[in-house]
Amino acid sequence: MARGFLGTLFLFSSFISSHIHACNQNERSFLLSFALTLSSSLITWNSSNCCYWEGITCDQYGFVTHLELPSKGFRIEGGNTFPSLGNLTHLTHLNLSHNSLYGSLDHIQLPLSLNRLEVLDLSYNAFSGSIPSYICLHSSPLIWLLDFSFNNFNGSISPGLGKCSKLRIFRAGYNNLTGLLPEDIYNATTLEEIELPSNSLYGAISDKIVNLTALNTFDLSYNHFSGVLPPSLGKLSKLKFLVLDSNNLEGPLPPSLMNCTKLVELRIGANSLEGDISTFNFSKLSQLSKLDLAVNLLTGTVPRSLYSCKSLKAIRLGENDLEGLIQPEIISLSSLSFLSFSFNKRQLTNVTGAVKVLMGCKSLVFLTISSSFLGGEMPGDDGIVEFDGFQSVRLLDLSSCGLTGEIPGWLSKLKKLEILNLNSNRITGSIPSWLGTLPRLHSILLASNQISGGFPKELCRLPMLVHGRAAAQVDRNHLELPIFDKPExxxxxxxxxxxxxxxxxxxxxNNMSGSIPSEISQMQFLSELHLSFNNFSGDIPHQISNLKNLKVLDLSNNHLSGKIPASLTFLNLLGIFNVSYNNLEGPITTSIQFQSFGAYAFEGNPKLCGALLQKECQPRKVIDGVIDGDEKGKNQDVENASQNQNPWSYISIVLGFITGFWGVCGPLMLKKTWRNAYFQYLDNAKNKFIIVMIRVHMNWTKHKN
Structure with missing residues (x-):
């Protein structure tokens, strides 16, 4: 009986499957018509049953319900539109993301007949014009996902989204949108995600935000929103991600945020928020993973309740007016990998004690406490070595702390260190040779200190700069929070x-001196080299031209002499170059690249000349029988060399002539058959030459007539 039941089930399933994938021939024609408007070699729709085509899903009646073709290299040809899509009346999912589609959606006329559409994903293309907010007004009341992010949409977001009664996800970040958020967006009470980062939207965040009780992601970062945060923001009990970085928000940080107990990320940095942070009770936020309140006007002491958030992976509180930044309880955050307390107005004094505490955070990868101390001695090896901390640290930033002393030896134990920033301190002594042995180190920032000694040759053997990232198993994971750098x-x-x-x-x-070592040529993967404002002397080593990845070379304000190596013109990626205020001489190369650097890159070298400095290079000449300048030295060298030539060189020339002459003429004189053959060859060559000349003359005469 069991066998009979299984057999019946098999036949039934076979019958159903055969009908589910029976392609509707009209739909097949519509798809082929749609494909003609695109250009891509990554898909092949050949078989008769379109339900088996790549990216196509059909219902049991053979109607197309899903058209999902991301990352296929599609392009709209000649401004063609999508007329055939409107005939796919059963379509529920349309995903054309990560392609190269462009043009205005108004011009493309997104079909209004797609009244069953639930998902529209056009992200990562090059669409322009306005966001089609009309989609819920006229066509698709069932739609629950709209993704227009990473395009070139512009203008304001028109009203209409409030009519999307099923809308849960609305994404339009990384475009060029402007204007206010439409008021009716707060009527789409089913919304769970609003993501609009990196646009130019402005205005205040409405108190009506509390209508969106299902909201779990609210990202308006990198816009121009202003005003105060709604005090009732804490009513959004399902909120997990609140990301409002880099706006113009002001006023107090709402205490009601502590009622959003499901918060995973609270990121409101780079605004003008104010208030006493010590009044906040973070103990309710047990799921909090990332906290970024940096670059605001917050005051008070960091509450100890923050350290009860055991899920914390990233904390950034820098550039505020906070106290109690580094407390022993921080070591209880076993997952903490990102910590930034830089540039706080309330600076600390016990740098050694702080370092010892932070060494207890075994998961730290990114640590920057720059400009957080009022000076003091660089934490030395005494009392630090036994801690064996920072074994996971990849970036260590202790810059601008006024630290004195030498570079400590405990840094040599940080085998995962990639970036070391000790800029703007008062560090003395020389650069230790062991710094060149750290296997993952690729960036060393020691500017604006009092370091002396020469450029250590061991530094030229840094594995990451010699062999590249293949020299170590480099962790390419994303940081828990983005970091920023603003070059000059x-x-x-x-x-x-x-x-x-x-x-x-x-x-x-710094106070470094000596010559720039020629071994510098080993650092094939170096991108920037800054040696300005030191006491380096000697020639610029021509071996620098081997650094094919070099983009910045600043050797200004030293005591370098000699000529600028012409081989530097082979550094095709070099975009910033400065050798001003040295003792260099000779002409500046006229290559287009060097001329683009401007006169300021060469000024302060009295013996340099060239059109760029509007200083003509004087030709070498003879005055009263005396050879001027270097030419005199060169000729003197030639003269000395001539006088010292070995007389056997003349003898060898004479012997070579005699040998060559008798080697050819001797056999002709001694062997009659060879002599006859030789003269016969000359007669034939003469006859051929005469015939050629006659033909040339006849052709010339004919052409002239």
Missing amino acids: DGDTIQYSSLSLFSPMIDLSN
Whole structure:
């Protein structure tokens, strides 16, 4: 009986499956018509049954319900539109993300007949024009996901989204949107995610936000929103991700936020929020993973309740007016990997004690406490070595703390260290040779200290700069919070991973001396080299031209002499170059690249010349029988060399002539058959030459007539 039942079930399932995948031929034609408007070699729709085509799903009646073709390299050809999509009246899911589609959606005329559409994902394309907010007004009341992020949409978001009674996810980040948030968006009470980062939206966040009781993600970061945060924000009990970084928000941080007990990320940095943070009770936020309140106007002492949030992985509280930043309880945060307390107005004094405490945070990967101390001695090996901490640290930033003393030896134990920043302290002594042995170190920032001694040759053997990232198993994981860097004369750069940092050595503004070692050529993967404002002397080593990845080379304000190596023009990636205020001489190369650096890059070198400095290079000449300048020395060298030539060189020339002459003529004189053959060859060559000349003359005469 069991066998009979299984057999019947098998036949029934076979019958059903055969009908589920029976493609409707009209739908097949519509799909082929749609495919003609696109250009891609990554899909092949050949079989007769369209339900088996890549990216296509059908219902049991053979109607297409899903058209999902992300990352296929599609392009709209010649402004063609999508007329055939409107004929797929059973379509519920349309995903064309991560392609190269462009044009305005108004021009494309997104079909209004798609009244069963539930998912529309057009993210990561190049669409422009306005967001089609009309989609819920006229066509798709069932839609629950709209994703227009990472495109070129512009203008304001028109009303209409409030009519999307099923809408749960609305994403339109990383576009060029402007204007206010439409008021009717707060009527879409089913919304769970609103993600609009990196646009130019402005205005206040309405108190009506509390209508969105299902909201779990609210991301308006990197816009121009202003005003105060709604005091009732804490009523959003399902809120998990509140991301409002880099806006113009002001006023107090709402205490009601502590009622959002499901918060995972609270990121409101880079605003102008104020208030006493010590009044907040973080103990309710047991799921909190990331806290970023940096670059605000917050005051008070960091509450100890923060350390009861055992899920914390990232804390950034820098650039406020806070006290009690580093407390012993911080070591209880076993998952803490990102910690930034930089540039707080209330600076600390016991740097050694702070370092000892932080060494207890065994998961730390990113640590920056720059400008957090009022000076003091750099934590030495005494009392630090036995702690054996920072074994996971990849970035260590103790810059701008006024620290004195030498670079400590305990740093040599940090085998995962990639970036070391000790800029703007009062560090003395020389650079230790062991610094060149750290297997993952690729960026050393020691600028604006009092370091002396020479450029250590051991530094030229840093594995990451010699062999690249293949030299170590580099962790490419994303940081828990993005970090920012603003180069001089440049825009702010955001980094999500340390692997994106340009490898560099910055030793500028110190007391270093000696020559730049030729071994520097080994650092093939170095991107930036800053040696300005030191006492380096000697020639610029031409071996620098081997650094094919070099983008920045600053050797200004030293005592370098000699000529600028012409081979530096082979550094094709070099975008910033400065050798001003040295003792260099000779002409500046006229290559387009060097001319683009500007006169300021070469000024302060009295013996340099060239059009860039509007200083003509004087030709070498003879005055009263005396050869001027270097030419005299060169000719003197040639003269000395001539006088010292060995007389056997003349003898060898004479012997070579005699040998060659008799080697050819001797056999012709002694052997008659060879002589006859030789003269016969000359007669034939003469006859051929005469015939050629006659033909040339006849052709010339014919052409002239």
